[in-house]
Amino acid sequence: MKLYFMPGACSLAAHIAMCEAALEFDLVEVDYQTRRMDCGSDYRTINPKGSVPALRLADGSVLTEVPVILQYVADEAPDTRLLPASGMRRLRALEWLNFIATEIHKSFSPLFRPTTPDAFLQPGKAHLRSRLGFAERHLSNRTYLMGDDFSLADVYLFTVCRWLADQNISLGNWPALQQHSERIRFRPPVRKALDREGCK
Numbered sequence: 001m002k003l004y005f006m007p008g009a010c011s012l013a014a015h016i017a018m019c020e021a022a023l024e025f026d027l028v029e030v031d032y033q034t035r036r037m038d039c040g041s042d043y044r045t046i047n048p049k050g051s052v053p054a055l056r057l058a059d060g061s062v063l064t065e066v067p068v069i070l071q072y073v074a075d076e077a078p079d080t081r082l083l084p085a086s087g088m089r090r091l092r093a094l095e096w097l098n099f100i101a102t103e104i105h106k107s108f109s110p111l112f113r114p115t116t117p118d119a120f121l122q123p124g125k126a127h128l129r130s131r132l133g134f135a136e137r138h139l140s141n142r143t144y145l146m147g148d149d150f151s152l153a154d155v156y157l158f159t160v161c162r163w164l165a166d167q168n169i170s171l172g173n174w175p176a177l178q179q180h181s182e183r184i185r186f187r188p189p190v191r192k193a194l195d196r197e198g199c200k
Contacts, residue, residue, distance in 0.1 A: 001025040002056040004046060006032050007197040011053035013159040014069045017152050019189035021077035067097040070152040082152045096145045096153035103131045105160050111167055132174055139176035158184040
């Protein structure tokens with residue numbers, strides 16, 4: 001398998017998941033500005049959307065979108081219990097994956113775009129803070145999003161919370177989220193992925 005990534009981007013969640021699952025894979029870096037891969041080819045020949053991550057499977061097919069790749073990884077390594085296998089707990093984990101994707105991850109998008117008008121930046125940050133506040137309240141009496149059980153939803157939340165520093169927003173504004181991020185950061189597979197991407 002091949003995982004296409006940009007250092008520190010949302011593809012980090014997929015990278016961590018692959019390390020947590022102890023799956024064999026190659027990494028292919030994509031340049032943010034040019035969308036060129038290490039070999040010089042245009043990444044859009046792999047994923048026409050131009051966004052990371054993309055995961056090329058052994059049969060040549062390609063998966064995209066963080067929640068889908070995380071589910072695929074969890075299903076490839078069921079013994080690791082990276083997501084609940086079925087039932088309501090599986091659905092709750094998928095709720096979190098989709099909430100993070102649509103309400104937190106996407107709230108960052110206009111903040112990273114240099115073309116976003118200043119008039120939209122403050123309302124955008126306010127919306128992001130409110131969504132983080134929801135996660136903060138949920139984690140105030142839990143170790144992980146799924147209670148005592150670590151899951152790939154925690155990995156995705158950790159990945160997007162790392163971007164707060166880029167917006168000069170302190171994670172310390174949300175103590176439970178900060179503790180959660182520290183807990184995730186010190187997992188050996190997480191540290192391995194961070195080191196491979198050259199992330200602090």
